[in-house]
Amino acid sequence: MIADNFKNIKQRIRLAAERAGRNPNDIRLVAVSKEHSATVVSEGIRAGSDIFGENKVQDAKDKIKALGHDGIEWHFIGHLQKNKIKFIFDLFDLVHSVDSLVLAEAINEKAEDLGFCMPILLQVNVSGESSKFGVDPKNVTEVIRKIMSFKGLNVRGLMTIPPYDPNPEKSRPYYACLRELRDTCLKLDIPRLSLDELSMGMSNDYEVAVEEGSTLVRVGTALFGERLLKSKDATG
Numbered sequence: 001m002i003a004d005n006f007k008n009i010k011q012r013i014r015l016a017a018e019r020a021g022r023n024p025n026d027i028r029l030v031a032v033s034k035e036h037s038a039t040v041v042s043e044g045i046r047a048g049s050d051i052f053g054e055n056k057v058q059d060a061k062d063k064i065k066a067l068g069h070d071g072i073e074w075h076f077i078g079h080l081q082k083n084k085i086k087f088i089f090d091l092f093d094l095v096h097s098v099d100s101l102v103l104a105e106a107i108n109e110k111a112e113d114l115g116f117c118m119p120i121l122l123q124v125n126v127s128g129e130s131s132k133f134g135v136d137p138k139n140v141t142e143v144i145r146k147i148m149s150f151k152g153l154n155v156r157g158l159m160t161i162p163p164y165d166p167n168p169e170k171s172r173p174y175y176a177c178l179r180e181l182r183d184t185c186l187k188l189d190i191p192r193l194s195l196d197e198l199s200m201g202m203s204n205d206y207e208v209a210v211e212e213g214s215t216l217v218r219v220g221t222a223l224f225g226e227r228l229l230k231s232k233d234a235t236g
């Protein structure tokens with residue numbers, strides 16, 4: 001079942017990439033395994049998944065302890081609480097959800113203490129919904145300039161979560177906006193800034209996201225089925 005879903009999603013990503021004249025190999029599938037057991041994740045690994053997305057540090061810790069890092073990457077996609085920062089360096093290969101300058105500063109401070117340089121994405125609140133975490137689009141260039149001076153962070157790109165809508169076309173303007181924001185940042189010619197990654201697209205709209213330039217789609221339900229516990233922006 002998971003193997004079939006995986007093949008189907010990969011195929012649809014390939015077709016969406018081709019429609020947009022993109023190389024399908026430039027898009028990676030993050031299998032969002034939050035609220036699923038290590039056993040389910042193992043099934044994902046057997047199906048060919050090599051990147052897993054978690055949104056709670058403690059849950060991720062347990063799964064990573066059971067399954068390790070060999071041949072797989074673990075990405076953090078949830079709202080990160082300050083008291084959990086110290087755990088992320090050993091656990092995660094990429095944090096998608098750095099959603100404020102204050103959080104970036106806190107991660108940087110810890111990273112510098114420990115001698116790490118943490119790969120991160122800056123989460124942008126493109127829709128401006130008050131319920132959503134993320135940097136205000138108008139502050140993004142300024143925040144990126146500041147982050148570029150942090151030795152403990154390596155900003156690899158941008159991430160966003162659009163308002164939920166069953167019609168995937170409703171997500172398109174938000175994804176196009178994030179891509180344009182990335183292009184604007186790159187035009188500033190900030191030394192060493194590349195922003196190669198755009199983390200956008202979920203189960204209901206990942207094809208639209210790929211058409212708009214996504215390099216990391218975060219797919220949970222379409223791959224693993226419905227989660228028992230529905231939590232939207234769980235903190236961890």
Ligand SMILES: *Cc1c(COP(=O)(O)O)cnc(C)c1O
Pocket residue numbers: 032034055077078161202203204218219220221222232233
């Ligand atoms: C849960 C979650 C996803 C996956 O959502 P699905 O609709 O199940 O694909 C993607 N991104 C983030 C940030 C999430 O919290």
